[in-house]
Amino acid sequence: MPALRRIDQLLANLGYCSRSEARDWIRSGAVTIRGEAVDDFGAKVDPAEVRVDGEPLDHPDGLLLLLHKPVGLVCSHDGREGPSVYTLLPERWRRRNPVVTSVGRLDKETSGLLLLTDQSELVHRLTSPKHKVPKIYRATLDRDLDPTLVALFAAGSLQLEDEKQPCAPAELRIVSPREAELTLTEGKYHQVRRMFAAAGNTVLTLHRARFGTLELGDLPPGQWREMSLPFPF
Numbered sequence: 001m002p003a004l005r006r007i008d009q010l011l012a013n014l015g016y017c018s019r020s021e022a023r024d025w026i027r028s029g030a031v032t033i034r035g036e037a038v039d040d041f042g043a044k045v046d047p048a049e050v051r052v053d054g055e056p057l058d059h060p061d062g063l064l065l066l067l068h069k070p071v072g073l074v075c076s077h078d079g080r081e082g083p084s085v086y087t088l089l090p091e092r093w094r095r096r097n098p099v100v101t102s103v104g105r106l107d108k109e110t111s112g113l114l115l116l117t118d119q120s121e122l123v124h125r126l127t128s129p130k131h132k133v134p135k136i137y138r139a140t141l142d143r144d145l146d147p148t149l150v151a152l153f154a155a156g157s158l159q160l161e162d163e164k165q166p167c168a169p170a171e172l173r174i175v176s177p178r179e180a181e182l183t184l185t186e187g188k189y190h191q192v193r194r195m196f197a198a199a200g201n202t203v204l205t206l207h208r209a210r211f212g213t214l215e216l217g218d219l220p221p222g223q224w225r226e227m228s229l230p231f232p233f
Contacts, residue, residue: 004044015095112208136210
């Protein structure tokens with residue numbers, strides 16, 4: 001049996017309006033259940049049966065997006081940190097509660113695959129080190145790569161500054177003298193850049209090409225596609 005939810009709170013949580021504004025919407029007849037107008041603000045309803053202006057509710061069971069993050073945007077809700085990935089989303093999605101957040105972060109100068117969701121359990125599952133979800137990054141470097149880095153990164157012994165534990169084993173594939181593909185199963189702060197820096201290389205460009213089984217395909221920068229929930233990662 002579907003979980004019933006209080007209708008004014010439901011509309012507010014899905015970003016349609018505030019809880020008090022929801023009451024005005026209900027009074028106006030804009031909200032219906034099974035085709036009938038609602039007259040009780042506190043009525044417990046099945047979200048699948050609710051219509052607003054004749055339309056089904058917008059992702060009542062949760063939101064999961066695969067975004068192609070462009071360079072220049074941060075993964076933060078704090079406007080003081082600069083333009084964020086959330087400005088790419090429709091305003092209604094930005095008002096949802098629980099808030100839509102990123103699954104892990106990509107720094108401002110990193111592009112690529114970023115998952116956004118309002119499902120906190122999914123965020124925890126996909127970012128927890130114990131689940132070892134692989135993430136593939138493509139990097140260009142400022143100087144030729146030393147082939148011995150392949151074994152160093154794979155050994156699980158590389159110690160980053162200010163970290164108590166060494167990096168987990170990572171797979172490095174050298175594509176060309178100054179291009180590499182790195183597969184990680186953890187997500188330390190600025191990990192890819194710091195791993196290469198520890199070996200004397202500076203990352204010039206960084207792009208996340210894959211997250212688990214997901215890839216961007218032909219999705220353009222700044223665009224997203226919706227994913228189904230629950231997601232079988």
